[in-house]
Amino acid sequence: xxxxxxxxxxxxxxxxxxxxxxxxxxxxxxxxxxxxxxxxxxxxxxxxxxxxxxxxxxxxxxxxxxxxxxxxxxxxxxxxxxxxxxxxxxxxxxxxxxxxxxxxxxxxxxxxxxxxxxxxxxxxxxxxxxxxxxxxxxxxxxxxxxxxxxxxxxxxxxxxxxxxxxxxxxxxxxxxxxxxxxxxxxxxxxxxxxxxxxxxxxxxxxxxxxxxxxxxxxxxxxxxxxxxxxxxxxxxxxxxxxxxxxxxxxxxxxxxxxxxxxxxxxxxxxxxxxxxxxxxxxxxxxxxxx
Numbered sequence: 001x002x003x004x005x006x007x008x009x010x011x012x013x014x015x016x017x018x019x020x021x022x023x024x025x026x027x028x029x030x031x032x033x034x035x036x037x038x039x040x041x042x043x044x045x046x047x048x049x050x051x052x053x054x055x056x057x058x059x060x061x062x063x064x065x066x067x068x069x070x071x072x073x074x075x076x077x078x079x080x081x082x083x084x085x086x087x088x089x090x091x092x093x094x095x096x097x098x099x100x101x102x103x104x105x106x107x108x109x110x111x112x113x114x115x116x117x118x119x120x121x122x123x124x125x126x127x128x129x130x131x132x133x134x135x136x137x138x139x140x141x142x143x144x145x146x147x148x149x150x151x152x153x154x155x156x157x158x159x160x161x162x163x164x165x166x167x168x169x170x171x172x173x174x175x176x177x178x179x180x181x182x183x184x185x186x187x188x189x190x191x192x193x194x195x196x197x198x199x200x201x202x203x204x205x206x207x208x209x210x211x212x213x214x215x216x217x218x219x220x221x222x223x224x225x226x227x228x229x230x231x232x233x234x235x236x237x238x239x240x241x242x243x244x245x246x247x248x249x250x251x252x253x254x255x256x257x258x259x260x261x262x263x264x265x266x267x268x269x270x271x272x273x274x275x276x277x278x279x280x281x282x283x284x285x286x287x288x289x290x
Contacts, residue, residue, distance in 0.1 A: 001280035004051070005047060008043070008050050009043045009047070012043050012071065013043075015064050015068050016072070017034060017038065023117070028102070028106060029110060029113055032102040032106050032110035035098060035102070035110075036110065036114075037075050039092060039095050040094070041075075041093060044181070045180055045183075046068065046070060046071050046184065047067075048185055048188070048281065049066065049067045049070065049184040049185070050063050050064075050067055051188070052184070052185050052188025052192065052273075052278065053188045054274070055271075055274045056188075056194055056273050057273075058192045062127065063188060063191055065121050065126075066122060066125060068121065069118035069121040069122055070184055072114040072115070072117065072121075073115055073144050073180070074180055075114055076111040076112070076118075077111075077153070079098045079110055079111040079114075080107075080111045081153070082098065083107065084099070084104065086153075098110060098111075118140070119137060123137070132190055132191070132193075136187055139183055139186055139190070143180055143182070144179075144183075147175075148179040151175045152172050152176025153176060155168075155172045156176055156242075160241070163242065163247075164242040164247065166248070169242050173210065173214040174207060176214075177210045177211075177213055178209070178213075178214075179210070180210075181209050182205075182207055184206070185205065185206045195272070198271050198273065201271050202267075205267040205268050205278075208260045208263045208264040208267065209282060209285060211260045212264065214244070215244045215253055215256055215257040216285060218245055219245060219253055219257070221243070222250060223250070244256060244257075257286060258286075261282060261286045264282050265279065
């Protein structure tokens with residue numbers, strides 16, 4: 001898995017830069033878009049898509065452009081999330097946030113550019129039938145739009161200053177984090193022409209994986225190393241944010257993390273594919289240190 005992660009991260013990084021470089025757009029806009037794309041990150045979402053394709057025995061070249069499109073959507077959400085009107089963060093992955101370098105206006109437009117260009121990339125996919133492209137566009141727009149990630153962001157924002165129960169917090173994170181992780185799996189399965197049953201199971205698998213990812217994030221904000229994380233530790237408590245450790249306590253949050261990882265493994269066992277990489281990635285998400 002470590003070899004796969006390292007190799008495919010390099011491939012995704014290179015392809016992301018290539019896509020922006022060839023754009024006929026103002027240099028300042030391309031610089032701002034590229035800055036956040038090159039700021040690091042583990043590329044979990046594109047890696048999940050590629051691992052799904054590989055698990056179904058398909059050529060990874062079929063998945064790189066759609067994987068890049070999903071990473072662009074994720075990056076756009078981070079740029080906007082860091083803005084003063086949102087979380088007002090100065091650091092992202094150990095570097096100044098986009099608006100601190102390029103100004104708020106250009107940061108907003110860079111996010112807009114990444115989001116909209118991702119759909120251009122999907123429409124131009126090679127060797128993918130049109131009916132599958134339409135399904136991909138539908139799934140991406142639902143996961144990233146007002147029913148998915150945007151809804152999660154709004155709910156998270158409106159929850160500031162009041163205490164949530166566990167069910168409310170899970171609903172926010174299903175949309176804010178889980179939907180894009182599930183989307184990566186679903187897009188990989190669509191490209192692989194997997195069965196509807198396997199698609200359905202992978203979606204449920206992705207929901208548990210998304211919650212596990214968020215719980216681990218919350219725990220790292222309590223127990224993580226700031227030098228390793230590349231961002232401030234303890235900011236959730238300082239900002240009085242609703243998190244799993246806050247609602248459940250640290251130990252119960254760890255138990256809940258284990259539960260979702262176990263449920264993810266149970267579901268994955270039901271999918272007719274080589275599950276090796278996705279199993280290892282599931283464990284990696286639960287054990288990561290940044």
